[in-house]
Amino acid sequence: MGDILRDTPVEGVCRLTLNRPDALNSLTFAMYAELVDHLEAIRYDHDVRTVILTGAGRAFCAGHDIRGAGKPDWVAEGLGKAQFQQRVMAKLGQIPVLMHALPQPVICAVNGVTAGAGYPIALAADMTIAARSAKFVNAFHNAGTGHEMGFSYMLPRLVGMQRAAELMLTSRAVMAEEAAQIGMILRCVDEEALMDEALKLAEAVMVNSPIGLAVTKGSMWLNVDAPSLEAAIEMENRAIFMSQSTADSAEKRKAFIEKRRPDFTGQ
Structure with a gap:
């Protein structure tokens, strides 16, 4: 079993849970590949009507695990730094593209902090709801730029250019209530109601063909x-x-x- 759990909380709903709670669900290279595999399989699964993506424990996703990410097994040994990074980012970039390409609607249920790579994953969902304690953190500048994985494409389309510029250039964190107010997410809900609200949204979707x-x-x-x-x-x-x-x-x-x-x- 990998670090992403798949289950069916109700008929028709596929729930994917990032499951490294002790590491705030920070992403390893194996998890990126595993998430891509799950999304590709779901795309052709007739029994899946809606997808819910969430995190275990007290965080949605703290971004890339800079200490224990392991090695990307899809990248050949001996490549230069630029060639290595190009192949790594090509895999990561598949995730939001696949989320958009799924015929099934994707609901992201954000619990706690989401930072770095977790941020564009949350924005790539068709609908994102968050617990009131959720916090969206642009940590990309720590890696040299203020964007990755389509962040610079998705954020301006959600919140407008001026606000996107502020959030991308200053790295200011956004709490869930503000995220809902500016249209970055659908809405925020009480902590204990997060999954119930995600399932209600999925049920409301699934009455349609x-x-x-x-x-x-x-x-x-x-x-x-x-x-x-x-x-x-x-x-x-x-x-x-x-x-x-x-x-x-x-x-x-x-x-x-x-x-x-x-x-x-x-x-």
């Missing part, structure tokens, strides 16, 4: 950079045609009229 969710999520992320309103509408129209031609979409409409929970079959 899997293909409807997949094409809606895909349109949402692609249309962030759509070149025009017309292009965005064309993307939506194609998604609508695809979704409405399925039996699951018909089942969703029927269940809504009959005021019952839909029974999706993947057809």
